[in-house]
Amino acid sequence: xxxxxxxxxxxxxxxxxxxxxxxxxxxxxxxxxxxxxxxxxxxxxxxxxxxxxxxxxxxxxxxxxxxxxxxxxxxxxxxxxxxxxxxxxxxxxxxxxxxxxxxxxxxxxxxxxxxxxxxxxxxxxxxxxxxxxxxxxxxxxxxxxxxxxxxxxxxxxxxxxxxxxxxxxxxxxxxxxxxxxxxxxxxxxxxxxxxxxxxxxxxxxxxxxxxxxxxxxxxxxxxxxxxxxxxxxxxxxxxxxxxxxxxxxxxxxxxxxxxxxxxxxxxxxxxxxxxxxxxxxxxxxxxxxxxxxxxxxxxxxxxxxxxxxxxxxxxxxxxxxxxxxxxxxxxxxxxxxxxxxxxxxxxxxxxxxxxxxxxxxxxxxxxxxxxxxxxxxxxxxxxxxxxxxxxxxxxxxxxxxxxxxxxxxxxxxxxxxxxxxxxxxxxxxxxxxxxxxxxxxxxxxxxxxxxxxxxxxxxxxxxxxxxxxxxxxxxxxxxxxxxxxxxxxxxxxxxxxxxxxxxxxxxxxxxxxxxxxxxxxxxxxxxxxxxxxxxxxxxxxxxxxxxxxxxxxxxxxxxx
Amino acid sequence: xxxxxxxxxxxxxxxxxxxxxxxxxxxxxxxxxxxxxxxxxxxxxxxxxxxxxxxxxxxxxxxxxxxxxxxxxxxxxxxxxxxxxxxxxxxxxxxxxxxxxxxxxxxxxxxxxxxxxxxxxxxxxxxxxxxxxxxxxxxxxxxxxxxxxxxxxxxxxxxxxxxxxxxxxxxxxxxxxxxxxxxxxxxxxxxxxxxxxxxxxxx
Ligand code: HEM
Ligand code: SF4
Numbered sequence: 056x057x058x059x060x061x062x063x064x065x066x067x068x069x070x071x072x073x074x075x076x077x078x079x080x081x082x083x084x085x086x087x088x089x090x091x092x093x094x095x096x097x098x099x100x101x102x103x104x105x106x107x108x109x110x111x112x113x114x115x116x117x118x119x120x121x122x123x124x125x126x127x128x129x130x131x132x133x134x135x136x137x138x139x140x141x142x143x144x145x146x147x148x149x150x151x152x153x154x155x156x157x158x159x160x161x162x163x164x165x166x167x168x169x170x171x172x173x174x175x176x177x178x179x180x181x182x183x184x185x186x187x188x189x190x191x192x193x194x195x196x197x198x199x200x201x202x203x204x205x206x207x208x209x210x211x212x213x214x215x216x217x218x219x220x221x222x223x224x225x226x227x228x229x230x231x232x233x234x235x236x237x238x239x240x241x242x243x244x245x246x247x248x249x250x251x252x253x254x255x256x257x258x259x260x261x262x263x264x265x266x267x268x269x270x271x272x273x274x275x276x277x278x279x280x281x282x283x284x285x286x287x288x289x290x291x292x293x294x295x296x297x298x299x300x301x302x303x304x305x306x307x308x309x310x311x312x313x314x315x316x317x318x319x320x321x322x323x324x325x326x327x328x329x330x331x332x333x334x335x336x337x338x339x340x341x342x343x344x345x346x347x348x349x350x351x352x353x354x355x356x357x358x359x360x361x362x363x364x365x366x367x368x369x370x371x372x373x374x375x376x377x378x379x380x381x382x383x384x385x386x387x388x389x390x391x392x393x394x395x396x397x398x399x400x401x402x403x404x405x406x407x408x409x410x411x412x413x414x415x416x417x418x419x420x421x422x423x424x425x426x427x428x429x430x431x432x433x434x435x436x437x438x439x440x441x442x443x444x445x446x447x448x449x450x451x452x453x454x455x456x457x458x459x460x461x462x463x464x465x466x467x468x469x470x471x472x473x474x475x476x477x478x479x480x481x482x483x484x485x486x487x488x489x490x491x492x493x494x495x496x497x498x499x500x501x502x503x504x505x506x507x508x509x510x511x512x513x514x515x516x517x518x519x520x521x522x523x524x525x526x527x528x529x530x531x532x533x534x535x536x537x538x539x540x541x542x543x544x545x546x547x548x549x550x551x552x553x554x555x556x557x558x559x560x561x562x563x564x565x566x567x568x569x570x571x572x573x574x575x576x577x578x579x580x581x582x583x584x585x586x587x588x589x590x591x592x593x594x595x596x597x598x599x600x601x602x603x604x605x606x607x608x609x610x611x612x613x614x615x
Numbered sequence: 616x617x618x619x620x621x622x623x624x625x626x627x628x629x630x631x632x633x634x635x636x637x638x639x640x641x642x643x644x645x646x647x648x649x650x651x652x653x654x655x656x657x658x659x660x661x662x663x664x665x666x667x668x669x670x671x672x673x674x675x676x677x678x679x680x681x682x683x684x685x686x687x688x689x690x691x692x693x694x695x696x697x698x699x700x701x702x703x704x705x706x707x708x709x710x711x712x713x714x715x716x717x718x719x720x721x722x723x724x725x726x727x728x729x730x731x732x733x734x735x736x737x738x739x740x741x742x743x744x745x746x747x748x749x750x751x752x753x754x755x756x757x758x759x760x761x762x763x764x765x766x767x768x769x770x771x772x773x774x775x776x777x778x779x780x781x782x783x784x785x786x787x788x789x790x791x792x793x794x795x796x797x798x799x800x801x802x803x804x805x806x807x808x809x810x811x812x813x814x815x816x817x818x
Contacts, residue, residue, distance in 0.1 A: 062800050062812050073797045093737055094767055206802040212774030213746050216739025293743045298656035333804040333814055340813035
């Protein structure tokens with residue numbers, strides 16, 4: 056993974072000093088709350104329900120063992136010994152003290168980490184596929200370009216105070232796993248007819264209050280121009296994006312208001328001036344960064360491993376886990392392994408310091424000392440030998456990191472919601488936990504098969520509920536907590552926004568509602584059909600009918 | 616004491632202000648509200664200055680004057696002689712357009728100073744306006760940030776081409792100078808240094 060040189064290190068060190076001074080001035084009353092706000096936000100510090108929340112950047116989801124050990128130590132020393140991995144591949148601490156943040160940043164800088172631009176109205180952490188570099192369907196490893204873009208966006212002077220946050224995702228696979236269509240800018244890398252690295256550029260996607268999938272603004276962009284083209288897009292947005300209304304301030308609203316053609320015309324006009332400017336990426340720079348993402352020193356292994364096959368045959372619990380948690384790898388005899396942060400009954404995406412230390416050790420022992428955070432809020436060891444899988448499983452299981460539920464209904468994506476977040480309409484974690492307990496029977500869970508369930512505690516959609524096969528959104532009705540359900544959302548190449556099935560439910564009803572949706576699917580599915588495909592084939596009507604049947608019956612009785 | 620920081624050959628100093636800032640008279644228009652809240656930021660291209668305000672703007676008879684863009688456009692003939700003496704500069708708001716400025720004044724370098732007024736520090740349009748003035752319009756003279764100009768934006772303003780900063784007067788300008796150099800080796804090319812780190816250094 057990328058290693059800092061002196062330039063990178065100086066920058067994060069200077070950031071620590073700058074932020075220490077800003078905090079000092081704030082505490083001394085020399086900065087007002089309003090003035091300090093964007094400064095702390097651009098350093099990932101929110102003021103939340105109980106305490107500030109600090110979001111630490113994990114660029115494109117990559118972590119080293121050393122870094123994860125450090126995160127675990129920081130969580131122990133400055134927080135309640137746990138952290139939350141987010142859908143944007145970052146890590147959040149829920150209880151740090153504002154006064155301690157400069158020291159936390161200094162600790163992070165020691166392991167080449169920071170919290171720069173993890174919040175606020177600026178270009179945020181760039182996200183990508185958690186299987187980057189090892190996925191068999193990968194055409195281009197997107198990480199070198201992601202790192203080049205990370206550096207470009209870090210303290211970009213022109214884009215320091217945008218109308219609203221700005222999120223970029225990059226992807227280099229046939230099957231998109233980075234949700235490029237749900238980002239302000241999505242960059243899809245591919246090899247063009249000349250076998251040159253090229254980019255398909257998406258713009259104007261975003262969830263939140265007004266969920267919109269992005270559109271393609273340019274089918275073919277030579278990689279050298281990635282930065283200047285982004286500059287043209289962000290400049291048009293910076294100048295013309297709405298600042299008078301925070302809910303209309305994302306780039307998606309500007310693109311809709313102008314229409315893609317006019318927006319594109321303005322961008323291309325800007326770009327005509329910016330093209331070939333010094334920010335044009337050089338071969339040499341891409342090569343310099345790419346050498347940090349060279350393939351690992353893999354051993355030459357056979358496709359199969361006898362000890363692994365034997366363990367699968369003799370140990371059903373291991374086999375169930377392996378079925379869900381092992382993912383195909385470019386190299387024979389290797390697998391990417393997902394460690395589940397979705398143990399039933401635990402807050403999705405949370406990991407204790409002890410668990411973090413364990414994962415860091417496992418990564419060191421079995422996966423070249425590196426790991427990734429997925430936007431599904433799990434941790435991935437990308438390069439595990441089949442022959443090590445069993446030992447890894449035993450150790451992970453002892454720490455509650457081996458729930459065999461990856462990609463299944465209980466692998467819930469969930470925002471912190473009302474337990475932590477001051478913007479929440481409703482709690483989300485207890486809903487996730489109740490659903491997990493409802494579907495605690497493993498055979499049943501595996502029978503239901505692949506399913507994505509996403510929960511957000513409010514319209515801001517931090518839990519990506521719009522693109523969940525089943526999406527749950529917390530809403531506020533007369534001061535009490537209710538939940539609206541959507542069906543048919545999806546990430547990936549066929550990304551889609553879910554449809555609301557009808558009136559909302561109370562928290563107590565939610566596990567049963569999900570149970571009913573599942574029962575319709577189980578009766579209606581054709582063979583191996585996945586939940587989402589059944590929803591697409593049948594539409595929401597039969598689901599809706601079943602879920603509201605009792606309610607309607609009750610109503611009818613009431614009238615009679 | 617002056618609150619003006621100027622950069623000359625990369626050295627920052629507190630200097631006396633030679634320019635008289637000409638403000639528009641208050642408008643009679645009502646404050647625009649949305650959901651009960653005052654609208655904080657005006658939209659780019661929005662017409663916010665009335666003909667009465669333009670006509671009613673008092674321009675001091677002598678000395679160097681920094682006049683609002685709308686006044687400059689409407690009353691340019693009146694100002695022409697002083698413009699030729701290099702005694703007229705123009706300031707614009709972040710929602711005003713550089714095209715309008717350029718149409719009124721084809722050779723921007725005839726202006727000894729252009730200022731961008733930022734009503735609220737969080738309005739990042741000022742950075743794009745500075746960048747465009749320098750890189751697109753080739754403006755070479757003094758480029759000043761005025762209004763809600765605070766220390767923590769100085770580094771970005773400098774990198775966006777500003778070389779003079781009228782700091783908010785309730786804060787120390789002398790202390791703010793330090794923030795012009797918050798970062799010594801920025802990554803990306805910008806106005807002050809066009810080459811990104813990967814072209815400047817042998818990384
Ligand atoms: C607890 C503190 C948090 C606060 C106050 C917060 C606030 C917000 C707000 C206001 C938005 C909407 C912005 C907009 O639509 O323009 C948003 C979007 C988002 N948040 Fe959070 N968030 C928090 C935690 C999280 C966490 C823990 C995650 C990851 C699990 C997350 C992931 C996201 C994502 C992915 C979006 C983007 C949705 C989109 O594309 O518009 N946030 N957040
Ligand atoms: S979706 Fe709403 S409740 Fe959940 S973290 Fe985001 S802002 Fe908070």
